[in-house]
Amino acid sequence: MFVPLVDILRCVNPHEETWLVASIERAEDRDILAGMLGCPTCLAEYPIRDGVVYFVERQPAAAAVQPSEAEAVRLAATLDLTDARMTAVLHGAWAAHAQLVRGMSPAELLLLNAPAGMVSGDGVSLLVADIAPLAQGSVDAVAVDATADAATIESLLRSLRGKGRMLGPVSMPIPDGLVELARDDEVWVARLDVKVTVSAPIALKRRDG
Ligand SMILES: [Zn+2]
Incomplete structure (x- = not known):
């Protein structure tokens, strides 16, 4: 961590x-x-x-996919991971490509419920949890896999910053509050709609007289 x-x-x-x-x-x-x-x-x-931070005690699932250069390129490009100040969450099977993503992107990676065999360090941190244990508006991008339940998706959505991007499988509907940017046969990419971001109330100046 x-x-x-x-x-x-x-x-x-x-x-x-x-x-x-x-x-x-x-x-x-x-x-x-x-x-x-x-x-x-x-x-x-x-x-x-x-x-690895354990918010719940659970053994990692066996790795279902092999690390793939092509998938890593897709993650880094569609999530726009260009800046070292960025933080991205790779959920479930997407985490398998973390080391390859780090090879082409300076963004910090948080792996949520990564498959077995992933190690922390060198810009990769691992979390095991039932929901994303993240502050509201704290990450720039999220890749979510088909195993995510409604509570996980909601918590990940909450953790996105304004204009933050989410990538998900086509089997999953795009969550409310996101605007689709692109899709192919396997995944969609969407961006947090800035219109739903709640702005701080404007302080009204007290007028005397
Ligand atoms: Zn507490």
């Missing part, structure tokens, strides 16, 4: 959005390999083992 990305992780329990406090047992460069994330609100503790 890349230390700066801890800032965008949130407790998954049903209470007001709360950041998490990291206690680090072992780290390499800026990756936490062993430790704990604690919620100051509900006192939940989420262990970090071998660089």
Whole structure:
């Protein structure tokens, strides 16, 4: 788990959005390999083992797809991962291509429920969770696979920044609030509709007299 990305992780329990406090047992460069994330609100503790943050205790699924250069190119291009300040979530099977994506993109990658065999470090962080444990408006792009349930999709949608992009399989309808940019036989790519972004209320100046 890349230390700066801890800032965008949130407790998954049903209470007001709360950041998490990291206690680090072992780290390499800026990756936490062993430790704990604690919620100051509900006192939940989420262990970090071998660089993976466990919001739920679950073994990773066996890898269903092989890492593919072509899929990595498609992810980096359609999600527009051009900037080192960007953070992208690769959910499920998409995570298999993470190392190849990193080879062509400087964006930080968060793998949500990655298949077995993926390792953290070098711009790749791993999370195991039932919903995306991410702050609202904290990531630039999301690739979601067909195994995502409604709660996962909703939480990923919430985590997108304005104009953020989502890629999903054609078997899944494009979630409300997204505008389709492109599609082929396998996937669609859509962008968060800026119209649905709730803007902060404008402070009205008090007029005297
Ligand atoms: Zn909590």
